[in-house]
Amino acid sequence: GNTKYTRDIRYAHDSKDRYTTGAYPSDEFLKEIIDFTKGKTDVDLARIVVEKSYEIPSFLEKVGVKLQGALKGTLHLSRTNLFLLGGGKAMLNSYYKKAGELGVDIIYESALEDLVISGGEFEEALISVRGKRISVKGKAIVIASGGFEANIEWLKRYWGNAAENFIVRGSRYNDGMGLRILLDKGAEPVGDPKDMHAMAVDARSPKYDGGMVTRVDAIPFGIVVNKHGKRFYDEGEDLWSKRYAIWGKLIAEQPDQIAFVIYDSKSQGIFIPPAYPPYSANTIKDLAEILGIDPQSLEKTVAEYNSSIECRRFDPSGLDACRTKGIDPPKSHWARPIDTPPFYAYRLRPGITFTYMGVRVDRSGRVLMRGGGRFKNIFAAGEIMMGNILSRGYLAGLGLTIGTVFGWISGEGAGNV
Template identity: 35%
Template sequence: MSGSNTPPQYDLIVIGFGAAGLSAALSFAETTEGCETPTRIAVLERATKEERGGATRWTGAFLRITQDKRLDTDWAEHVGRVSGGLADTEYCRTVERETRQTLEFVEKHGVEIAFEDFPLPHTFDGGTPSMAPPASPRGGGASIVEHLGTALENDPRVDIRYETEALRLSTTENGVVDGVLVRTSDGQTQRLTGRAVVLACGGFEGNTEMLTRYVGDKACDLPLIAPGIANNRGDALRMALELGADTAGQFDGIHAEPVDRRTQKADSVLYGFSTGIFVNGRMQRFFDEGRDTWDNTFEHVGYEIWKNQEQEAYWIADAKTLAIPGIMNSLLSDVPPEQADSLEELAEKLGVDGESLEKTVAEFNAAVGPGEFDPTRLDGKSTVGATPQKSNWATPLDTAPFIGVPVTAAVCFTYGGIRTDLDGRVVTPSGTAIPGLYAAGEATGLFYHAYPPATSVLRSLIFGRLAAHHAAAQQTA
C-alpha cells in the first residue's frame, strides 16, 4: 500500500515492449499530446535493448484481414464455435470493430501491411477456403517493434527502462493502482509511481513452473518458439491475481506449433504440411493431415506431437508437393527438407527405421481413394479404410524425390490470462474494474479449445490502444 502525497513520476506505466505495450504507450502519447502539463510515460522491458520486443519481435505476424483491411467477418463466430460458447463474444466484436483504424495507426508510423502469395488455401476471409494472399507486416513483427519503438525513443516524454522486471503493483489505501515495484539490472528494487499501469508483458510460456502448474506434466519438454518469449514469465497474471483480478481463457490450453527440429531459428514453423503425411517415432501415422486448411490444423498437430507423440514426428512428402508453386514459402525453417530418391534413403537421412517407414507409406498409398488432387482447395480426395484417415489431399507418396522434415512442437503462447472489459480495464470476478489497472495482449485470456489464428498481434495492438485511450480520458477529464 502507499499513501504518499508526492505527485506520481509518470502518468502511464506500461509493462512490456511487444505489440500491446508499444501500442498502449504510443497511443497514450498521441492522445495526451499538447496537454497543458506534459505527460510522462514509462515503458518497462525485461530484455536488453537489442533483444526487446518479446514474442512480437520474432513472429511473422499473419493478420486475419481482407484486402480492404477489415477483420475476417467469420472470426468472432469462429472463436465462439471452437470455444463452445466460453469465449467473450463482445471482446471479439471489439476486435472486429477496431481492426481497420488500428492498422491505420501502425501504418502511420511506418509499418507496411503487405499481401503476399501463399501456396495453400486459408480461411481468413469469411471462413471459406481461399487462395487470396494473406496479410502481414512487411518484415514481420520486428517491423512493429522497430517502428513503434523508434517513435517512443524520439518522444522526450517517454522513459524506456530496459532490463527491468516488474515485481508487484502498489495501490492507494482505497485500492487504486498507483505504481509498480521493479528490480533493475543491478538487482536492486525501486518503486515507480504512476496514475495508471498497463500490463502488456505476455503470458506464462517462459515460466516452466507456471506451465507445469496450469498446462500439466511434460510442460518442461516444450521448447519456446522464439527466444523473446523466455521473458514472458507470467508477471502480469501474478501481479493482477494479487489484487483480486478475474481470469479468462483456458488455463491448460496452449498455442503449440510444429517446428523443424534441426534448427535453432525462431519461428521455424512447418505450415505447408497438408499434402504430405506425419509419422511418429514408430513410423506410424497419427493425425488427419487433410482434415481442414493449414490455418485450422497446424495448432492441433503441434499439440498432438507434444501431448501424445513424445515430441517426435516426421513430415513426409514427395515430388507432387515440391511441384506446388511457392511451397517452400510455407516451410519457415532455414534448413531445406531432407531429400532423397527413395524412401529408404530418406529414412537414413532422417535417422529413422526405413522398413517401418516404407510399410506405413505403402499402406497409406493403398488407401488413397479416387478423385483429382488439388492443393488449392478442399479437394475431398481422401483415404478409404486408413486409420487415421486423410480427409483431403490424399495422394500416393510414390514419386521421387521424396522429402522429409523432423518436427517437434514449440509453445508460442498460453491461453489463460487476465480478464478485462472492453476498455482494457482489469476486472474482478464481479466485473468491477480495478481503478488504474489495464491489461492487453497475450497477458489477457480469451481462447478455449483452439486459437483461430492470425489475430494475436492484432488483438494486442487493438487493446493496447483501447487501454491507452481510456486511461488518457480519465486523466484529462
C-alpha cells in the same frame, strides 16, 4: 515480447484493397472466431476486436509502419491479412520512434517484480532495472507482458516433464511474471492453463528465439507419424492457416514429444521451406532408418495411407477433393500417394508461441477481480488477456489483431483514469 517475430495481421475489410486480394467482412471474421473456438469465446469482446480491426491499416500507416502490397501464396492469407514490410521488428521500430517523438520514456533491461495495490487500486510498480530496484507510481497501469510460455517450470505444472522438450519459438523473457502477480493480487483467471498456441517446428531449432523460420509447413502435403511410425491426426483437416497452431499441442501429446512429417518429391517446393533442409532417402525404409523409426512400421503406415486415397482434383491453394477413405485418422484434403522418390522428412517438436491462460477483462480492457468487481485502474492488453477470445485453435494473424485493438482500448482507458 513476441511481436518482433510476427509478419502479418488479420483485419476486416469490405472490399479488395492495397494490401489484400479480396473482401473479408466483419461477419465472416467473427464467425471464424466462433467456429474455431467452438463457441468458447467472449463474443462481445471478439466482436469489438473484429469491428475495430477495420482501423488497423490506417493506424499503422499513421505511425509510420511500412506495409507490403497484396501478396499471393501466403498460407491462404492473401485475402484476410496484411503483411508488414520488414516484419514485426520493423513495426516495433516504428512504434518506438513514434513513442519517442511523443515524449514516452522507455526503460530497457528491466523486469516487473511486484505491484502495490490497495483497495483494488494500483499505486505503484516495483521494477528491477539492471539489478537496481525502483518504484514507478502512476494514475493507472497497462499490463502487456505476455504469457508464461518461456517459463518451463510453470509449464511443467500442467505438462510434467514433457515441457522440457518444448521449443520456445518466441521471446525467452515471457516468463509470466506479470500474469503471476495479477493472479496473486486477485485477478480473475481466464483460459485453460494447458492450452497454447503451438506449432510444429524443426527439432533442430534453438531452444529460444527461433521465430518464424523454424516452422514446418509441409504437414498438409504429407503424413505425420510418431516415434512408432503411426499417424495420429488428420493432416488435411482444414486450411493450414486455421490448423498450423494446433500441431504443437498434438505433438506434445505424443511419446517423447517427437513426430515426423513424411512426403515425397511431388510435394517438394509446394510449401514455404523452413530454415533447415529436410532429411531425404530413395526408399521409405532408408528414410525410416535415418529418422530412427522402425522401417517395417513406417512402410506399413505409408502403404495403408497410399491405398486409401481417392483423389479427383489436387489443389494446394484451397480445400480440394483429394482425401482418404477407410483409415483412421482420415486425411480430408491434399491426400496424394507418397510414392515418388526421393522421399523427405522433418523431425518435429512442439514450438510454443504463447499460452492461453490469462486475466479476464471487460470491454474497456480493465482487469476483473475474482469474486466480482474490477480493479479501478489496472488494464491488460495482448497475450496476457488473449484467453478471453482464444480458448482453443487459432487464426493466423489474430494475436497481433487482439494485441493492437486492446492496446488502443486499454491505453485509452488508462489515459482517462
